[in-house]
Amino acid sequence: MIEVENVSKQFEDLEALRDVSLTVHKGSIYGLVGSNGAGKTTMLKLLAGIYRPDAGNLMIDSQPVFENEALKMRTVFIPDNLYFFLNYTIQDMADFYANIYPQWNNQRYLKLANVFNIEVKRRIRTLSKGMQRQVALWLGLALMPDVMILDEPLDGLDPVMRQKVKNLIIQDVAERQMTVIISSHNLRDLEDICDYIGILHQGKMIIQKDLDDLRADVHKIQVAFSGEIPPALLEQTQALYHEQRGSVLILIVRGTYSEIISHMQSFNPAVLDILPLTLEEIFIYEMGDNGYEIKNILY
Amino acid sequence: MKWGITVMKSKTSFINRGILRNDFKRYTWIGIVYLLGLLLTVPLQLVMIFSRPEEVKMYYDASVYLRALQLDYSPLSLILILIVPVLAGLLLFRYLQANIAADMTHALPIKRATLYNTHIVAGLTLLFVPLVITALITWAVVAGLGIDFVQGKDILSWLNVCLLMNLVLFLSTVVVGMFTGLSTLQGLLTYILLLVPAGLSVLVLHSLKMHVYGFPYDLYAAANLDKLSPLLRIPSSGSIPLSTGELIFYILLCIALYLIGRYLYQQRKVESAGNAITFTVLRPIFKYCVTFCTMLLLGSYFYSTQENIIWTYFGYLLGAGIGYFLTAILLEKSIAVFKWQQVKGLGVYTLVIIGLIGLLQVDIIGYEKRLPEMSQVENVYMDTHFHPLIYKAAMHNGTSVKPHLALFKDKDNIANIYNLHQEIIAHRGEEKGVIIPRAINQKRVSLAYQLKDGSCFYRNYTINFAKYKEQLKPIYESREHKIHQHxxxxxxxxxxxxxxxxxxxxxxxxxxxxxxxxxxxxxxxxxxxxxxxxxxxxxxxxxxxxxxxxxxxxxxxxxxxxxxxxxxxxxxxxxxxxxxxxxxxxxxxxxxxxxxxxxxxxxxxxxRILPDEDISYALIDYVPDGIDRATYRNLREKGLNEELFEEKPGILKISDSAQLELCLQNYRDYSYSEQAVYLVVFKLKNGNSFSGLFPQAEAPDFLTEHFAQ
Structure with missing residues (x-):
């Protein structure tokens, strides 16, 4: 389990993270979403023990991360910008990790060779960006981590490979209860694998949600009245968003499905529809005033 | 969690074998290059000298062979020893200066201290193994060829110096790498910082010489300043072996460097890679130190070239400005540093320096006025330099020569010198700032008093001898002084x-x-x-x-x-x-x-040359305007244009032997003079000539009479 409490991190005169908290339960996948410069990478590097936080606590399994060798042996961090030693082949790099991590699983490494299908004798730096990313995942998975920290892992992969990687990660989560935190600037990338989503914006965690709860909790409705829209409706409804098109009112409201229906029907609408809501829309409306900004982040 | 069992077993260790193995895999080439270089410059050199023809070799003594082991005579091995340890330090800790490599390394389950120790061990192995192998091969070569001149202890002392200096250079590079985040700057700063103790001392001494009247610069500047800098000490270690004190100092230095480096590594932020100075607290210190050094450097430069205090202050201003803004640019990574904030910083610095120079000028501690108690003076050294006090023994054509010490012990002489010194101090305002004797009559006086309590008191002045004639005369005419001079x-x-x-x-x-x-x-x-x-x-x-x-x-x-x-x-x-x-x-x-x-x-x-026997005639010309500096310089450098002189109208030609003798006895060397002079050329019978002048006052009567018409 990953617990981050009120973490702040400052780079010179730039405040990268401010008072961020998050929790990732064991065996779940947490998606960290945000635009460029939102602080995702900083957050992940803090979790990987690369940066020391200025304030707050970062714990994995109730132990602080920084300079914690035992913990870091069970953690794999795959950064956005990959680094491989000059002139090293995949095999050289595998040997390097095997020498550092006691739990290196050579069988798995060999087995995964079939999935990734890249010659181990090849020098990594001569590979394409996408292939290098695959090598990083390949080596990372062979380390059999309990915690995997992935910074934009799907970036630069083709759709087939994306799916393959997602499957491999999901498989480890399911089989070994691996805990995963994964970042992306694209919410849609994470929609299908994450249990939790957190949105970072300008160094602050603006929203964190369990995806299942979220979907059940926010609804988009369309109501129309034969005459004037009763003013009491807007007054009595805590709408996240409302838009009026002629006599038709579109509302986004929080609450259970049945509550909303009964509340709306008390105003005797001519038409009452519940419309489908995408994940992006949910976030945008959840954000309220900030939502407008967020719109640009999510797409 | 099943991996937890393995995890529990692993403890924090001094080094990490995986990292060590990887370092060797990546950087063994440094060791190999180093070894090859050393083999070429040391044992091969001995083989080359040995294989010279017998008739050449018969004149060789031990020193010819030993030069292969002396760094001051072996530039190639000196270069290797100065460069390779720094290169090793740069490469092994290169990952710290590149963001992605630093991230990757620090995500590994290895503590910073362990990473640090591991790279240090790797570096020292890569440096030490080639040195030890070279020493062994050299020993084998010497033993195999039977070169008796080179002994085991010579090879061993070479090895000791090399090992120690490699250690110093390597660890210095590592420590510098902790507080800078750029590899180029790391290399540059390592060499600069190793030079700073000696360089800054010279600059500070030089500045004191400018601002403090009587400051014995030469005495301090010559006092083995190279010992303050390992970089300068390495080349001289061949001729002047490291003393036990130095050995202990360098060993302690290495231990200190190791600990400082380790501490800084743990404090260093990974994200500071790419910054000129990685610790924010160090940035202003770095900035003002560089400003101070460049200020002194340019000030001293202008002082020594222009010998003028205005130029010196200009140099200070220029140096401080350049140093300050260049460092600001380096630190800010932008040329947009000419902001109010920065200008204010420089302004405060300038005020502090003005205050400091002011303190030197008003002589707050009374240095310029101070004189030891006459009753406390045991003896006095007085000369125009401090050489005998600096060079206890010099080598001259292979013989050790002791320079003569002009020590005055006679009570009267001591009193006279003391009197002169008092007079110099009383007139210090007039000659302050004159350091290099340029004008005629300006000479240096170097004084060293040995006091009864065993301490010494040194001063050095440049004075106008004409002004102090009264005080100088009894000293110069004393027996003691003459014995010292002759x-x-x-x-x-x-x-x-x-x-x-x-x-x-x-x-x-x-x-x-x-x-x-x-x-x-x-x-x-x-x-x-x-x-x-x-x-x-x-x-x-x-x-x-x-x-x-x-x-x-x-x-x-x-x-x-x-x-x-x-x-x-x-x-x-x-x-x-x-x-x-x-x-x-x-x-x-x-x-x-x-x-x-x-x-x-x-x-x-x-x-001696005689008027009748050797001299044909002399030509004399009256120069009513005297001789200005330009003419004087011309005369000194090119001599008199005799052809022009000979044809000059109004010139006096004498060949009377009595007159010639009078001229020979009284003529002077060229000097500049505001008063009228007579220029004289003596023509020798062998065709040669020589020339000089008579000042108006010293001219023989027949001359003044002749030209008076």
Whole structure:
């Protein structure tokens, strides 16, 4: 389990993270979403023990991360910008990790060779960006981590490979209860694998949600009245968003499905529809005033 | 969690084998290159010298072979030893200076201290193994070829110096790498910081010399400043081996560097890679230190080239500005540093420096006025330099020579020198800022008082001798001073083997080797020297009749104390128990005893040029405007244009022998003069000529009378 409490991190005169908290339960996948410069990478590097936080606590399994060798042996961090030693082949790099991590699983490494299908004798730096990313995942998975920290892992992969990687990660989560935190600037990338989503914006965690709860909790409705829209409706409804098109009112409201229906029907609408809501829309409306900004982040 | 079992077993260890193995995999080439370089410059050098033809080798002594092991004579191995450790430090810790490599490394389950130790161990192995192998191979070569000149201890001391200095350089690079985040700057700063102790000392001393009247710069500047900088100490370690004290110092330094590096690594933020200075607290310190150094550097540069205090202050301003803004640019990584904030910083700095210079000027601690109590003075050293105090022994043609120490012990002389010193202090306002004697009459006075409590008191001045004539005269005319100045007064009469007199112009020469004659000659010369007046030594100094060369024998085991002018004869071909050396002294026109003695022996006419015998005629011209500096320089460098001179209208030509003798006795060397002078050219019968001048006041009467018309 990953617990981050009120973490702040400052780079010179730039405040990268401010008072961020998050929790990732064991065996779940947490998606960290945000635009460029939102602080995702900083957050992940803090979790990987690369940066020391200025304030707050970062714990994995109730132990602080920084300079914690035992913990870091069970953690794999795959950064956005990959680094491989000059002139090293995949095999050289595998040997390097095997020498550092006691739990290196050579069988798995060999087995995964079939999935990734890249010659181990090849020098990594001569590979394409996408292939290098695959090598990083390949080596990372062979380390059999309990915690995997992935910074934009799907970036630069083709759709087939994306799916393959997602499957491999999901498989480890399911089989070994691996805990995963994964970042992306694209919410849609994470929609299908994450249990939790957190949105970072300008160094602050603006929203964190369990995806299942979220979907059940926010609804988009369309109501129309034969005459004037009763003013009491807007007054009595805590709408996240409302838009009026002629006599038709579109509302986004929080609450259970049945509550909303009964509340709306008390105003005797001519038409009452519940419309489908995408994940992006949910976030945008959840954000309220900030939502407008967020719109640009999510797409 | 099943991996937790393995995890529990692993403890924090001093080094990480995986990282160590990886370091060797990546950087063994450094060790190999180093080894090859060392083999080429050390054992191969010995083989090359050994394989030279016998007829060449028979003249070789140990020093020829030992040079292969002396870094000051072996530039290639010196370069290797200065470069490879720094290169190793740069490469092994390169990952710290590149963001993605730093991230990758610090995500590994290894503590920072372990990473640090591992790279240090890797670096030292890569540096030490080639050195040890080279030493072993050198030993094998020496033993195999039977080169007796090189001994095991020579190889061992080479190895010791190399190991120690490699350690110092490597660890310095590592420590510098902790507080800078750019590899280029890391390399540069390592060398600069290693030079700073010596360089900054010189600059500070030089500044004190500028601002503090009487500051004995030379004494401190020459006091082995290279010992303050490992970078300068490495080359000299071949001739001057490291002392035990230095050895201990360097070992302690290495331990300190190791600990500082480790501490800084743990404090360093990974994200600071790419910054000029990684610790924010160090940035202003770095900025003001660089500003201070460049300020002193440019100030000293302008001072030494322009010798003018205005130029010096200009240099200070320029140096401080350049240093300050360049560092600001480096730190901000932008050229947009000319902001109010920065200007304010420089302003505050300037105020502090102005205050500091002000304090030096008003002499807050009373340094310029201070004099030891007369009653406390045991003896005084007075000369125009501090050489004998600095160089306890110098090598001269393979012989160790002790320079003569001009130490005054006589009570009266000490009182006179003390009096002179008081007078100099009283007039300090007038000559402050004059350091290099340029103008005529300006000379240096270096003083060292030995006090009764055992301490020493040093001062150094450049003064105008004309102003202090009254104080200088009794000192210069004292027996002690003359003994200090003249080697001839110090040598044993029995050791003098030959006296040769060579006339200044014309090829006349007299040689005296008869023992009795020699003793007489030296005795009268000594009398002349003792009798010489202050005026004859200074303002009345006339060109000498000639040179007197005295050849003196000395025991090889007891080399003589030598003044600067003495030269050791080249006796490399005759290796006898006794060696000879020569001293030269001018045959001054004021040496009346010697002149009379020469006349009595009949050698006089053979020793000097004579009007009838040697000189055809002399040409004299009146120069009413005197001689300005430009003309003077021209005369000194190019001499008189005789053809032009000869055809000049109104020129006086004399050939009367009495008049010529009068001119010869009284003419002077060129000097500048605001008063009218007479220029004179003597034409020799052999076609040569020489020239000089008469100041108006010293001119023979017939001249003034002639030109008065």
């Amino acid at each position: 080697e001839l007064l110090r040598v044993n009469l029995d050791d003098i083997k030959l006296v040769e007199i060579n006339s200044q112009n014309g090829n006349k020469s007299v040689s005296i080797s008869d023992k009795e004659m020699l003793q007489q000659a030296v005795a009268v010369l000594r009398n002349d020297i003792y009798d010489q007046s202050y005026e004859d030594m200074t303002i009345n100094k006339r060109p000498a009749w000639g040179d007197i060369m005295v050849t003196i024998a000395y025991d090889k085991n007891q080399p003589p104390a030598m003044p600067d002018v003495a030269m050791v004869a080249d006796n490399s071909t005759i290796r006898t128990e006794k060696n000879y050396y020569q001293i030269y002294l001018p045959w001054e026109k004021s040496y009346m005893h010697f002149e009379r003695w020469l006349q009595s022996t009949g050698l006089y006419n053979q020793a």
